[in-house]
Each structure stands twice: as C-alpha cells, then as structure tokens.
Amino acid sequence: MGAVTLTPPLLLDRVRLQQGGRTILEDLSGSFQPGSLTALVGANGTGKTTLLRAIAGLHKLAGGRIEGGGPQRIALLPQGSQLDRGFPISCLDLVTLAAPRLGWFRGATPAQRQLALEALDRVGLAGLEGRSLQALSAGQFQRLLFARTMMQDAPVVLLDEPFTAVDTATAAHLLSVLQDWHAQGRTLIVVLHDMKLVQRHFPRTLLLTGDGHAVWGATAAVAPRLAA
Amino acid sequence: MLDLLVSPFAMGFMRRALAGCLALSVAAPPLGVFLVLRRMSLMSDVLQHGVVPGIAVGVAVAGLSLWAMGLGGLAAGLAIALIAGWLARRTGGREDSQLAGMYLLALAAGVAMISMQRSIDLTHLLFGNVLAVDDTALFGMAGVATVTLPVLALIWRPLVLESFDPGFMAATGGRGGLWHLIFLVLVVLCVVAGFVALGTLMSVGLMMLPAIAARHWSASLAGQVRVSVLLAVLASFCGLTISYHLDIPTGPAIVMTAGGLWVLSMLTGPYASLWRRAAARA
Ligand SMILES: Nc1ncnc2c1ncn2[C@@H]1O[C@H](COP(=O)(O)OP(=O)(O)OP(=O)(O)O)[C@@H](O)[C@H]1O
Ligand SMILES: [Mg+2]
Numbered sequence: 001m002g003a004v005t006l007t008p009p010l011l012l013d014r015v016r017l018q019q020g021g022r023t024i025l026e027d028l029s030g031s032f033q034p035g036s037l038t039a040l041v042g043a044n045g046t047g048k049t050t051l052l053r054a055i056a057g058l059h060k061l062a063g064g065r066i067e068g069g070g071p072q073r074i075a076l077l078p079q080g081s082q083l084d085r086g087f088p089i090s091c092l093d094l095v096t097l098a099a100p101r102l103g104w105f106r107g108a109t110p111a112q113r114q115l116a117l118e119a120l121d122r123v124g125l126a127g128l129e130g131r132s133l134q135a136l137s138a139g140q141f142q143r144l145l146f147a148r149t150m151m152q153d154a155p156v157v158l159l160d161e162p163f164t165a166v167d168t169a170t171a172a173h174l175l176s177v178l179q180d181w182h183a184q185g186r187t188l189i190v191v192l193h194d195m196k197l198v199q200r201h202f203p204r205t206l207l208l209t210g211d212g213h214a215v216w217g218a219t220a221a222v223a224p225r226l227a228a
Numbered sequence: 229m230l231d232l233l234v235s236p237f238a239m240g241f242m243r244r245a246l247a248g249c250l251a252l253s254v255a256a257p258p259l260g261v262f263l264v265l266r267r268m269s270l271m272s273d274v275l276q277h278g279v280v281p282g283i284a285v286g287v288a289v290a291g292l293s294l295w296a297m298g299l300g301g302l303a304a305g306l307a308i309a310l311i312a313g314w315l316a317r318r319t320g321g322r323e324d325s326q327l328a329g330m331y332l333l334a335l336a337a338g339v340a341m342i343s344m345q346r347s348i349d350l351t352h353l354l355f356g357n358v359l360a361v362d363d364t365a366l367f368g369m370a371g372v373a374t375v376t377l378p379v380l381a382l383i384w385r386p387l388v389l390e391s392f393d394p395g396f397m398a399a400t401g402g403r404g405g406l407w408h409l410i411f412l413v414l415v416v417l418c419v420v421a422g423f424v425a426l427g428t429l430m431s432v433g434l435m436m437l438p439a440i441a442a443r444h445w446s447a448s449l450a451g452q453v454r455v456s457v458l459l460a461v462l463a464s465f466c467g468l469t470i471s472y473h474l475d476i477p478t479g480p481a482i483v484m485t486a487g488g489l490w491v492l493s494m495l496t497g498p499y500a501s502l503w504r505r506a507a508a509r510a
Contacts, residue, residue, distance in 0.1 A: 058398060083392065152400070
C-alpha cells in the first residue's frame with residue numbers, strides 16, 4: 001500500500017442532488033485534484049452525506065455529471081455505520097474480505113492476509129485480529145473500519161464523520177492514518193464538524209451553505225464563512 | 229437399547245427416509261445460519277406456507293405426482309421469494325407486516341385448494357409422511373443437497389459480505405442482489421425437497437432450529453455452520469427413531485428433537501446461554 005499512481009481528477013459538473021423530491025444541492029461544479037485533501041463541511045442536513053454517496057455512485061444525480069468516480073476507484077467509510085456487531089466474524093476476516101480483486105471463489109492469499117494484519121497493526125489493533133466484532137468497543141470498531149478502508153487500497157477515499165464517537169486519542173491516531181493516505185497521494189474527502197481540525201489539517205474546504213449552494217476553495221479563503 | 233435405535237432402520241422406507249433427512253441435514257442448516265444472520269427468519273415462514281398453493285396446483289394439473297408437486301412448490305416458492313424481495317426494497321426493509329400478510333394468505337389459499345382435491349391428505353402434506361418417501365423423494369432430497377453445498381461454497385464469500393454489510397457491497401460495485409437471489413433459490417429448494425418426509429410446515433424446522441441453536445456453540449460463522457449440521461443430523465436420526473416407536477408423523481418428531489436441542493443449547497451452550505449469563509452475574 002505504497003504511493004498511488006497518478007490518477008485523473010474527480011470532476012463535478014453542474015451536479016444537482018435531490019432527496020425525497022426536494023433539491024438539496026444545485027449546480028455544483030469543480031474538481032478534486034489527485035492527492036488533494038478536502039474537508040466537506042456544513043450544518044446538519046445540508047447534504048454532505050448525500051454528496052459523498054453520489055460521488056461513490058450510490059445516490060442518483062438529479063442533474064449534471066461526475067467523472068473519475070465509480071466503485072473501482074473509491075472507498076467510502078459511511079457515517080456511524082449501523083452494522084450488526086453480533087455478526088460472527090473476526091477482525092482479520094472482516095479486513096481481508098475488503099481486499100480488492102479478492103477472488104470470490106478462492107481464499108485470501110497469504111500476501112493479502114499479511115496486508116490485513118499490517119492494516120490492523122497500523123490502526124492500533126495489533127493482537128486483536130482473532131477477536132469477534134462483539135468484543136470491540138465503539139472506538140476499536142471505528143479503527144477496524146479504518147483498517148478495512150486501508151485494505152481497499154483505493155485512490156479516492158471518502159470518509160463521513162470518521163471521528164464522531166471516538167475519544168481524542170483514537171481521533172488523533174486515525175488522523176495520522178488519514179495523513180498517511182494523503183502522503184501516499186490518495187484523494188481524500190472528509191466530512192467534519194470540528195472547524196479547528198479543518199483549519200489545522202485540511203488545505204481545501206468544500207462548504208455546503210444549506211441553501212443549495214456551496215463555497216469551495218482553499219481553506220484559508222473559505223475560513224471566513226466557517227465561523228458562521 | 230441399541231436395538232431400539234437400530235431396529236427402525238431394518239425397514240426399507242425408514243432407511244430411505246434416514247438417507248434423505250441426513251442429506252437435508254447437511255444442506256439446509258447452513259442456509260438457516262445465513263437466514264438468522266440476515267434477520268430473515270420470518271422469510272422461512274413465508275416460504276414454507278408459500279409453497280403450499282404451488283403444490284396444490286401441481287396436484288390439480290398432474291395428479292399425485294411428486295415431480296408435479298415439487299415443481300409446483302418450487303415455482304410458488306420462487307415467486308413468493310421474489311415478491312417478498314421486491315416488497316422489502318419498496319418499503320426499505322420494514323416488511324414484517326407484509327410478509328405476515330403474505331404467508332397467511334398463501335397458507336389459507338393452499339389449504340383451501342388442497343381440500344378441494346380429495347386425493348391428497350392434508351396432514352401428510354403439512355407434517356410429512358415417512359411412508360411416502362419413495363425413490364423420487366429420496367432423489368429430490370439427495371439431489372438438492374448435492375446442488376446446495378457446492379453452490380453455497382461458491383457464493384460463500386460474497387454472501388458473507390452481503391449479509392454483514394450490504395452497503396459496502398454496493399459501494400464496491402458488488403452485485404449484492406445476485407448473491408441474495410441465488411441464496412433464496414437454495415432456500416426454496418431445501419424447503420420443497422423436504423416436504424414429502426417432513427411436511428411443508430416442518431421442513432423449515434430442520435433448517436432454522438439447528439441454526440438458531442448453533443449460535444450458542446460457536447462465535448465463528450464456519451463454526452456455527454458445522455455445529456448446525458451436527459445438530460440437524462442428530463435431530464434427524466433421533467426424530468425418525470422416535471417417530472417410528474411412538475407412531476407420530478416424522479416432521480413433528482424431527483422438529484421436536486431439533487427444538488429440544490435448541491432449548492438445551494440455549495440453557496447450557498458456551499455462548500450467550502442462560503447458564504453463561506448466570507455465571508457472568510455470579
Ligand atoms: N431518505 C431520505 N428521504 C428524504 N429526505 C432525506 C433522506 N435522507 C436525507 N434526507 C434529507 O436530505 C438532506 C441531506 O441529508 P444528508 O444526510 O446528506 O445531510 P448531512 O449534511 O450529511 O447531515 P448530517 O450532518 O446530519 O450528517 C437532509 O435535509 C435530510 O433531511
Ligand atoms: Mg451526514
């Protein structure tokens with residue numbers, strides 16, 4: 001999981017999004033350059049989650065187009081995922097299952113298992129690979145989902161409020177993982193509510209203002225609007 | 229004692245029934261484990277009632293031919309599975325009430341249709357008749373088991389992924405709906421294959437009860453599958469023996485045994501059993 005080869009930018013062209021027949025975002029154009037690190041911010045209900053899902057190809061566009069996306073290139077870590085923690089699967093298996101090009105019918109290769117172990121190690125879950133999901137705390141579970149995202153090895157990574165419901169130590173640890181991905185040249189779009197964090201670590205910001213419009217640019221330029 | 233266990237199987241029809249039930253015991257419980265994990269236990273109820281009208285139509289068209297009944301049941305089961313799947317998508321998964329509505333309707337219609345044809349014994353259809361297990365029925369059970377196991381092995385990985393996290397499956401471009409559909413076809417096959425020996429109402433018992441019980445014996449999916457098969461094999465053997473000696477229908481005998489094993493597992497199993505909880509509190 002080293003540096004990512006150069007990829008085309010993620011292009012948004014006059015994107016329009018609707019939810020339940022109501023337009024929540026209109027005429028959004030712009031691009032996420034390869035290797036860029038963008039914070040996606042906005043009040044509750046402004047459409048951040050919907051936009052990420054649209055980029056991942058999970059939400060139909062009501063207008064416009066998105067280029068350079070698609071499931072093969074994108075890894076999405078959804079907001080507060082409501083997965084069944086009683087599911088009888090071990091941490092290692094969960095991460096291994098996310099390996100790209102994992103043959104449906106063959107077992108994981110030793111190399112893939114090794115990668116999964118390294119991912120678990122990186123998120124601070126070394127030694128817990130045999131644990132079942134039930135035996136994880138909420139913070140450990142979020143670390144596990146980060147390891148799974150790492151395993152997907154996608155050039156574009158979308159994270160929806162990844163630091164909600166984890167303590168500061170875990171948040172700091174996961175932020176360092178995120179910075180690894182940035183250093184590897186992956187394109188990152190991260191939904192956040194912590195403006196200090198945005199201003200300190202995210203060079204670019206896409207702010208959804210809630211009236212269907214957006215402010216998009218260098219964080220320093222968008223910053224005056226963030227305080228509001 | 230040994231004689232009590234062995235003597236029933238001196239009879240040819242009992243040996244056939246045993247062979248068929250053992251085949252189903254290997255094939256059906258693993259499907260049950262997935263049904264439980266996907267919180268689709270109710271789906272098995274819908275299917276068991278849903279096949280009855282199909283069997284009735286089979287009888288009406290071709291008389292008392294096992295092939296006609298089997299094919300009718302298969303068609304009806306698949307139709308019900310598809311409608312239920314469609315309803316689930318339309319209503320965002322909150323389909324409990326619709327499923328209940330569907331199976332009540334299907335059972336009522338099925339029983340009404342069966343009653344109109346005097347050639348078929350309703351008790352046998354619903355609860356099984358071990359005497360009716362002929363070579364065709366045995367062939368059906370063995371055949372379904374032979375198909376189910378390799379197919380389940382083939383779709384295992386995507387099915388696990390889709391059962392645990394359908395959102396992830398969709399986001400990574402996986403065809404979740406396809407695996408789900410193949411899985412449902414296997415479930416319908418197993419329900420239909422069991423109806424001669426176990427009855428339509430009881431054949432789901434051999435699928436679900438060992439699966440539910442297995443949750444108390446293992447924390448891993450593969451482990452639960454293995455335990456469920458073991459319990460089903462045990463239930464089939466003991467159930468058939470009991471059915472022979474006490475002269476009760478095979479379906480209820482096997483399902484009662486499986487149910488007993490479930491209660492035992494729930495009380496004493498190493499995972500999330502009452503005994504475990506009590507021990508944890510003490
Ligand atoms: N299934 C749905 N049907 C109808 N409207 C919906 C649906 N899901 C979301 N919405 C609406 O769409 C808008 C955008 O929702 P979205 O989840 O994208 O917001 P968000 O910016 O991610 O909010 P949050 O910060 O709370 O996560 C909200 O106003 C919400 O009420
Ligand atoms: Mg959101």
